[in-house]
Amino acid sequence: MPETTPYRRVLVKLSGEALAAPDGYWLHPPMLAGLAEDIAATVARGVQIAVVVGGGNLIRGARISQAGWIDRATGDSLGMMATVMNSLAIETALNAAGVQARTMSAVSMPTICETYARQPALHHLDKGQVVVLAGGTGNPYFTTDTAAVLRAAELRCDAVLKATQVDGVYSADPKRDLDAVRYDRITHDEAIARDLKVMDTAAFALARESRLTIVVGSVHAPSSINAILTGASVSTRVVP
Numbered sequence: 001m002p003e004t005t006p007y008r009r010v011l012v013k014l015s016g017e018a019l020a021a022p023d024g025y026w027l028h029p030p031m032l033a034g035l036a037e038d039i040a041a042t043v044a045r046g047v048q049i050a051v052v053v054g055g056g057n058l059i060r061g062a063r064i065s066q067a068g069w070i071d072r073a074t075g076d077s078l079g080m081m082a083t084v085m086n087s088l089a090i091e092t093a094l095n096a097a098g099v100q101a102r103t104m105s106a107v108s109m110p111t112i113c114e115t116y117a118r119q120p121a122l123h124h125l126d127k128g129q130v131v132v133l134a135g136g137t138g139n140p141y142f143t144t145d146t147a148a149v150l151r152a153a154e155l156r157c158d159a160v161l162k163a164t165q166v167d168g169v170y171s172a173d174p175k176r177d178l179d180a181v182r183y184d185r186i187t188h189d190e191a192i193a194r195d196l197k198v199m200d201t202a203a204f205a206l207a208r209e210s211r212l213t214i215v216v217g218s219v220h221a222p223s224s225i226n227a228i229l230t231g232a233s234v235s236t237r238v239v240p
């Protein structure tokens, strides 16, 4: 594996589903430990890491509100709280892997974790601590993909790494279209114009405005975060 990465500070976006066990239980400790060791190895190479994790292994507001018994904004509040649960699990696994981590939530929960603020977050990152950003944007009707791009822009990250189920951005959803082809590189404009669904349009649009690179790669390969950032694993770079 190449030893270097062009990135100095990266925001890693993990989906909630990446933490789930094969039997559907919300957490799979071996998966958590593997991700934590992967992030710890990346930090050991001098890369500053912020993490945004989703809540899709527990609750997605849009989905539960479809049933009619709960409104969308309340469902989204539950979803944001789910991201706090996942964040505390990641923080715990990172600390066990020997890297100092702290959760900062956009939804204020002062007895549980720090509340997100930009300057303290930058300070933690500069000290080499991993900052786990919980609670999404703190607002309903958004996703953690958008939260990831927002935080990456304000924390001056060099890139967002979306570690997901597929190894890049394809011409169509590769799970549905076997003829879909993977791009090595694509622009934000092209991703939006072709309506490529690997991230929501709000996230791509904010990345375009902030001129922020998004790297999409698979979370399933061993040491996937390190491998994607060093170029040892395939990925797609979404660039200005």
Ligand SMILES: Nc1ncnc2c1ncn2[C@@H]1O[C@H](COP(=O)(O)OP(=O)(O)O)[C@@H](O)[C@H]1O
Pocket: 014, 015, 016, 017, 054, 056, 163, 164, 165, 166, 168, 169, 170, 171, 172, 173, 174, 175, 196, 197, 198, 199
């Ligand atoms: N053009 C595309 N390229 C790659 N993946 C796509 C594309 N269109 C849809 N997808 C789907 O998007 C999924 C990733 O988005 P999402 O489910 O929101 O990720 P996550 O849960 O990791 O945040 C992939 O698993 C893939 O099936």
Ligand SMILES: O=c1ccn([C@@H]2O[C@H](COP(=O)(O)OP(=O)(O)O)[C@@H](O)[C@H]2O)c(=O)[nH]1
Pocket: 014, 015, 016, 017, 053, 054, 055, 056, 057, 059, 060, 061, 062, 075, 076, 077, 078, 079, 080, 082, 083, 135, 136, 137, 138, 139, 140, 141, 142, 143, 144, 145, 147
């Ligand atoms: O800024 C945000 C981020 C997330 N959410 C809620 O939290 C859920 C979990 O996040 P997401 O769906 O992005 O998780 P992932 O698919 O990445 O696991 C979302 O469905 C929303 O209900 C929200 O309301 N605002």
